[in-house]
Amino acid sequence: MPFMPVKFNLQKRVKLAQGLWMIYWLSVIVGILLFSLGIFFKIELRKRSEMMDNNESHLVPNLLILVGLLACGVNAFGGKVCHDSLDPIKFAKWKPMLKPFLLLCCGFNALLLLTALLCFLMQFAVYLTLAEGLKNSIKFYKDTDTPGRCFMKRTLDLTQIEFRCCGNNNFRDWFEVQWISNRYLDMSNDLVKDRVLSNVEGKYLMDSVPFSCCNPGSPRPCIQHHLTNNSAHYDYDHRIEELNIWTRGCREALFSYFSSMMTSIGVLIIATIILESVDMAGLKYLTTALETMEDPENPECESDGWLLEKGVKETFGDLLAKLKTLGKTNQVVEGGDSVSIL
């Protein structure tokens, strides 16, 4: 009893071939889309790699690029097979390759599933690298004269302006690091000496933030220094003031950006899996319909198409039996040897 049989006449076969050809070319376009999304993701990770301590994992974008290219190739081949399917001479060329091709499609679907899973799971890795990377970025903000870190200030300033965030968790992270280089501190000044001596590590700490934390939407010109001192500014209460500087931390801002990107890519991959499955089912129907024609010379005759030749349980049983015999052939050889020795 074939699984899900459908009767086909010439009209239906032609329609199936045409429809399937269009769906295959749609899948090629989706493959190109996946490829370009992979490249875009890779570029974004590279752009922000300084915020991630330069050790972010490029596994997901690389997989996306690979999957995109594979999708283009596999679906283009499928489209070509559909195009040739109604011409018996051309189709005879492709016949022997069809079974391996369908197995390849199954494997490709499994790879897509793995990629989708990674898209969702790797978000945790991104979060952790961001936390570590931003902490170091804030620490190295002042090192504009150290080779390898001289652009950290600019990158962090531009990131805070673009993503509208301040600090790692919030703006108070800036109070815990020295973000003004010693080159610009007058060490002979009493105030400076007091601040430097006020902590164990001799850091010049202050309750101020860089200008990139300022919120342009504030009605008041930006207050960046002496943030916790209410009397330093007229009509200012640091507990109530909300619009002056960005309150969101950059880790949260960057993470939500990357997470939304990865989630939408994951959803697209799941849609691609469904599309590929439809492709495979259509191709199986088409090939079985063409093979079961009683009279190959007469294109008008009717034929049957199905997804599986026997039912689902029987197909699985057959597969398991095949696997067992594969294992048993090894055992038989050993037994045979022992018999021959005897």
Add this chain to the structure above:
Amino acid sequence: MALLKIKFTQQRRVHLAQGLWLLSWMAVMWGGVIFCLGVYLKTELLRRAEVMDNTEIHVVPNILMMVGLASIGTNWVASRVCQDSLDPTRFPRWKVPLLAWFAQLLYLCPLSLYCQVGLRNGIRFYKDTDVPGRCFQKETIDRLQMEFRCCGNNNFKDWFEVQWVSNRYLDFTSKDVKDRIRSNVDNRYLLDGVPFSCCNPTSPRPCLRYHLTDNNAHFNYDYQSEELNLYSRGCRQALTDYYMELMNSTGPGVLSVILIQSLTMGLRYLQTAVETAMVLEDPEGDSEGYLLEKGVKETIEDLKINALTMLKFGQVDPNAAEGSSEVADAEKDEKDAPPSPAS
């Protein structure tokens, strides 16, 4: 002696018609592109409307849109002409539109329109975040300065001349504030400081934005030689550069002019070749195509005579109306006998 005569067989005429048809459809698409460019430029200008100095700059996108639409229309007509040219029954109805077509050979290319842009009153109203209608001026200017990397109208010193801190945030009991207010006639709180949006992130030093002219206020600071601290470019220059670049990218408009000219020449050849073939009573046979029936000098002479006779019609004496109408009829017959140079 016709100008630039070329022999046309039926085959050649067909090829010419097909090639021109293709070219005219390309020109239609190009007209569409120019129209879209005009729309894009207009939306960009509208986005920045608050900080634009004048409205004359809107002429450029308006002209681009008109040119785009006109190009689409006329080139569509040209493609229809090409389609009908090889059918002797349908070609004659395009005679008059073609004459009109040849008349608009010169497109005005609005490439070099000098425009003045600047921060219209933007800096003055920066502090008015509590005045309805101006409360977003601060945010607009801040975002503009950060996005275009500029400070002030011509440079950062423009900020020294306006009060950009609102009175709501000034402590009028403080001596410093009272001194500054009394230091000028208009009682404005002026300071040698700039808003945070002028800060340049590429500066190696954390941004200094107050007491900019006072070297002693900051350690290791020299007001004259400090370059990277703030943006040195004025926003007028930054905006002008941006829009000039945007409008120069319509430089491919030159390409469209070349396309139009070649299309015009091709159409002229096609028209004359088909008409000559029809005159010779042999639509399938060979014919000659030309740009002008007589030489350039003779054509100009003919045009002058035509223009003078048209003026003379206006000057006819009402007393001699009958006599002159006879003269006019005789002249008209004279004119019709030789084939007119323009057709």
